[in-house]
Amino acid sequence: xxxxxxxxxxxxxxxxDQISGVKGFRSRSxxxxxxxxxxxxxxxxxxQTGENQIVITLVYDxxxxxxxxxxxxxRFEEIQMMLHLHLEKGQCMEVFIARGQNAxxxxxxxxxxxxxxxxxxxxxxxxxxxx
Numbered sequence: 059x060x061x062x063x064x065x066x067x068x069x070x071x072x073x074x075d076q077i078s079g080v081k082g083f084r085s086r087s088x089x090x091x092x093x094x095x096x097x098x099x100x101x102x103x104x105x106q107t108g109e110n111q112i113v114i115t116l117v118y119d120x121x122x123x124x125x126x127x128x129x130x131x132x133r134f135e136e137i138q139m140m141l142h143l144h145l146e147k148g149q150c151m152e153v154f155i156a157r158g159q160n161a162x163x164x165x166x167x168x169x170x171x172x173x174x175x176x177x178x179x180x181x182x183x184x185x186x187x188x189x
Contacts, residue, residue: 102185105160112163114154114170114181117145122175127152130169136162149177 066074078089102108124142131137136158143151154170156163163183170179 099183099185103160103183108160108185109158110160110163110183110185111155111157112166112181112183114156114167114179115151116154116170116179117149117151117177118173119175119177120144120148120150122150123173124150126173127170130166134158134162134166136166 074089075086078086081089083089083092099110103110127140131140131154134156136156137154138157139153139155141153143153145151154166156166167179167181170176
């Protein structure tokens with residue numbers, strides 16, 4: 059493990075410490091490590107090559123694209139798991155967990171975005187190289 063030192067504006071560090079406490083971090087170091095991981099994950103996702111894990115959640119109309127989503131699961135071996143949830147009447151949520159090359163994961167997202175009836179899509183990516 060490496061110990062680092064850095065200069066930070068007093069106002070920024072006060073805000074950082076407040077937010078870290080609200081989020082439940084035990085220490086400034088824990089919060090900073092998490093911030094650094096997020097920074098690396100974002101950079102890795104932006105990289106055209108490399109591998110990532112991704113969690114995709116989407117909300118859609120109950121009579122919507124269930125069949126098309128199932129086809130995606132069979133088309134892409136990167137999709138490790140799908141979870142189906144019933145929300146309020148007439149709406150469903152699907153959660154995809156996938157791992158693989160960035161290009162394939164981006165293609166999965168592109169195809170989901172093109173499916174009619176999908177109301178919203180959110181995703182979180184995590185770099186394979188992050189420890």
